[in-house]
Amino acid sequence: MSEIVDARGLSCPQPVLLVMSKIREKASGEIEVIVDNEVSRENVSRAARAKGWEVREERRQGDEWHLILGQ
Helix, strand or coil: CCEEEECCCCCCCHHHHHHHHHHHHHCCCEEEEEECCHHHHHHHHHHHHHCCCEEEEEEEECCEEEEEEEC
């Protein structure tokens, strides 16, 4: 079961900081991240990859992006 990081309404770097904190907590597994702007989507994806996590799924639902990160 993936944990959810809801970063809607936040501007960078806040979504990235939330995701990095969750990555440090989990060390492995799956995290679902919800963001509501393109810049946050790109920055969260880039930061996760830099930590060795992959973006397993990326889907857009209206004005939101749901990213599934995995290790």
